[in-house]
Amino acid sequence: MVAKIILPYFGGGSAVWTACMLFYQSLLLVGYLYSFCISKLKTVYQQLAVHSVLLVVGMALMPLSLESIATTEISTQPFFDIFTLLLLGIGAPYFVLSATSPLLQYWLSHSVKSVQVYRLYSVSNVAAMMALFCYPLIIEYNLALSMQVWMWSGLYIAFSLFNFYCLYQVYRNTDKKATQPVQTAQSKLASGVNITRCIKWFLLSATGVILLVSTTNNLTINVPPIPFLWTLPLALYLLTYILCFFDERVYLKWYWNLMFSVVSLVALFLFSIGSQFAITEQICLYLVVLFVACIICHGEIAKSKPGNEDMTLFYLILAAGGCAGSVFASILATELFTQYYEYIVGICLVFVLSIAMEWQKQQGKVERKLVYLNVVGCLVFVSLFYLMQSQFNKYNVYESRNFFGIIQVKDIVNIDNPQRRLIDGYTSHGAQALAHQGKPMPLSYYRPETGVGIMLNLMANNGSGNKVGIIGLGVGALAYYGQAQDEFVFYEINPDVEYVAKRYFNYLTTSAATIDVRSGDARVSLANDYQQNGAQGFDMLIVDAFSSDSIPQHLLTREALALYEQHLAADGVLVFHISNSYLDLRAIMSGIEAQSGLQSRYFKTSDSATDTDQAEWVIFTSNMRYLADPQVVSRSVPLREVSQNVIQWSDNHSSLLSVIKL
Known part of the structure; x- marks a missing residue:
């Protein structure tokens, strides 16, 4: 307890x-x-x-x-x-x-x-x-x-x-x-x-x-x-x-x-x-x-x-x-x-x-x-x-361990497209092609045809000067989508992940956007930001902390959603990455939709010949410009079509038993 x-x-x-x-x-x-x-x-x-x-x-x-x-x-x-x-x-x-x-x-x-x-x-x-x-x-x-x-x-x-x-x-x-016998x-x-x-x-x-x-x-x-x-x-x-x-x-x-x-x-x-x-x-x-x-x-x-x-x-x-x-x-x-x-x-x-x-x-x-x-x-x-x-360790470039777990950087060279990957336990948190020249293209869950890639490209097409908040750094792959005059704010709890993203991957250093990595628990950091500086005014807030098997439930509660909404701009987009081998988070997403009153779209991008990772993303917004875009219409469906169950978590009550895949 x-x-x-x-x-x-x-x-x-x-x-x-x-x-x-x-x-x-x-x-x-x-x-x-x-x-x-x-x-x-x-x-x-x-x-x-x-x-x-x-x-x-x-x-x-x-x-x-x-x-x-x-x-x-x-x-x-x-x-x-x-x-x-x-x-x-x-x-x-x-x-x-x-x-x-x-x-x-x-x-x-x-x-x-x-x-x-x-x-x-x-x-x-x-x-x-x-x-x-x-x-x-x-x-x-x-x-x-x-x-x-x-x-x-x-x-x-x-x-x-x-x-x-x-x-x-x-x-x-x-x-x-009676006294105790002396031994x-x-x-x-x-x-x-x-x-x-x-x-x-x-x-x-x-x-x-x-x-x-x-x-x-x-x-x-x-x-x-x-x-x-x-x-x-x-x-x-x-x-x-x-x-x-x-x-x-x-x-x-x-x-x-x-x-x-x-x-x-x-x-x-x-x-x-x-x-x-x-x-x-x-x-x-x-x-x-x-x-x-x-x-x-x-x-x-x-x-x-x-x-x-x-x-x-x-x-x-x-x-x-x-x-x-x-x-x-x-x-x-x-x-x-x-x-x-x-x-x-x-x-x-x-x-x-x-x-x-x-x-x-x-x-x-x-x-x-x-x-x-x-x-x-x-x-x-x-x-x-x-x-x-x-x-098992012959591909290792770097490995470290701290309170938050074990991370490894591996150069996988025995495949058609050699990659450098960030591994947390056995879960991949992003990759980069070893043969890239100049600005590396995002791979895995973050490639352009996934839900988050589509939404970030749409945002870029609508003009520069956007502010994006991202909970979960990984290798920093989403920084690829940043344009000049954009600001990308990453929230990362594990200091070793920040070190690896800057030292062994090039997404952060080659991005055209201004990059700010803030250490600590994302929800605590967002709450402190709001108290000290007011709303961040994010045009897009991306919550990417659930592909690992250590699920931070406190980022999915109604109190967390209220905090996200405080930091979103009026027509902003809230994006969740829900790809997970062991948990089905779609019912939680339905609960968020019911609480927020925003419209949702569910993206599922199948694996391809060059990338074996299936990617599931869910967006919430009231911005009809995004919802009516042909790419969004053709690549996604309303959340209710893939999830009939509705589960709402709060800080006072949540249980992963309700969403585990058996």
């Missing part, structure tokens, strides 16, 4: 979810550290008293308030902006939530001797998994964000009241004057908790989280980052904990290690050529790989869990490992790698840890065949990865 609230202010990509995951893991660690420390207080009465105060503080902060988000200014470190926002907005309530489960399990183990506390850990994860599925399928789809916040606040108060009841029951059934080094050694065991828990926990975060990142390269798809990997991750802690017999070492040797090769093909798989195939295969890997990690953790006395230490180490894995996959990997290589690191870690754990077995005979299986599996995986990456 909170990730969805902050999503519009940080570009709409899966990195927002990754940052939220890091916050979750970090505060979970703090909560578990608190649980560990409070369990060392001398009496249970003291422990209950301290935690009761914390529950009261959490309730006092309800209802949840996230008003500070709307006034947030994004810095050059969006990860830390998100972390700060979450800490100020939900830090205290979530801290209480994170500390509750291990503490209740610890107290129950002392007050109800027959209870199997580690099974309660499974039950708590079942509840978390149910909530993950309920949110995108029921809550997000049916409730506005404001209602979701109120509902969560109410549930939190109910949770706190139930906690008071549980604390009262523990108070009744526990000797308040000496000898007693800890007898319980089996040593440094080797702690390192094992830490590394296994970290590996599971690395694979969770990297799977989410890789999955949303080609698949729209809707919350439902974000939650699927996390739900499966929790399911492996549920199964392994409910019954240790789920983890059959030979079976799951053999299975992992097979699915690791599937992971390699997904990583290298994921775009060749259908959307459902990608989702299913990525989740199978994650499930098998996490069964191994969490199965080994469950088999080596300590007794009840060391439960809070055990949970603390798991949380520390999870936090370390999240930091590596969310922050360090962005600095170390130009692609999502942390996914490959996670796969290799499963192999290496499986080998190490078998060799260091203190009880029972080392199964050498199992060791050989993992050694061979790891060597084959690494060798194939090297070969496939050398082929």
Whole structure:
């Protein structure tokens, strides 16, 4: 819920979810550290008293308030902006939530001797998994964000009241004057908790989280980052904990290690050529790989869990490992790698840890065949990865990675018309012919016969001195249509894209128009422009931010449309690029038409012998000079002829489930 609230202010990509995951893991660690420390207080009465105060503080902060988000200014470190926002907005309530489960399990183990506390850990994860599925399928789809916040606040108060009841029951059934036994080094050694065991828990926990975060990142390269798809990997991750802690017999070492040797090769093909798989195939295969890997990690953790006395230490180490894995996959990997290589690191870690754990077995005979299986599996995986990456990257001219994702510039020379392309994940964001002379001709979605090419040429034919706003820079191909005395204003959130467009492509530098590239989220920039300088008076405003799979929903809401209309000239044209492999945005366009009262035209340009990209563009205008033009009449149709459904999004309610192509 909170990730969805902050999503519009940080570009709409899966990195927002990754940052939220890091916050979750970090505060979970703090909560578990608190649980560990409070369990060392001398009496249970003291422990209950301290935690009761914390529950009261959490309730006092309800209802949840996230008003500070709307006034947030994004810095050059969006990860830390998100972390700060979450800490100020939900830090205290979530801290209480994170500390509750291990503490209740610890107290129950002392007050109800027959209870199997580690099974309660499974039950708590079942509840978390149910909530993950309920949110995108029921809550997000049916409730506005404001209602979701109120509902969560109410549930939190109910949770706190139930906690008071549980604390009262523990108070009744526990000797308040009984003191905690002091564990000496000898007693800890007898319980089996040593440094080797702690390192094992830490590394296994970290590996599971690395694979969770990297799977989410890789999955949303080609698949729209809707919350439902974000939650699927996390739900499966929790399911492996549920199964392994409910019954240790789920983890059959030979079976799951053999299975992992097979699915690791599937992971390699997904990583290298994921775009060749259908959307459902990608989702299913990525989740199978994650499930098998996490069964191994969490199965080994469950088999080596300590007794009840060391439960809070055990949970603390798991949380520390999870936090370390999240930091590596969310922050360090962005600095170390130009692609999502942390996914490959996670796969290799499963192999290496499986080998190490078998060799260091203190009880029972080392199964050498199992060791050989993992050694061979790891060597084959690494060798194939090297070969496939050398082929995949041989056309690379430039690649970079930041918070907003991965971009690559590739020179594709093995085709009839060699091109230089800008690739975001696996999605092309524009191209330029390598053999061009002088001013390069736009290719792909921006060629002259597409809807946007027709409209920009018509505008140029009607005179110079036009002002055009463009949301989404890409390679800057639309600058080609600029004439002398025209002004083209580009809005681009990713600073690396601006660098690439100026350094590796020639559209911006050869345009006759005055070019202005403004960094930051387009909607925030447009709102600031209106407040500071008034309406921009665009003769044409082009919204080109949806061909990628990270859909910024906040650019399609009624509030966004109202902002666009403020900046349009009286007879201006609003243009949307809706080409997308996985989403059908025509119903959203119908909603915009109904809200604006403008007339629409839908352009669909088929692929050609020289360009394989189909282009879909929709225009909205009241300017009859454009609508009656023979080119527009012959190349387009009214939107209602291709879309009978009408969907209107608002900042308070939107769901990509309604427009996903299955």
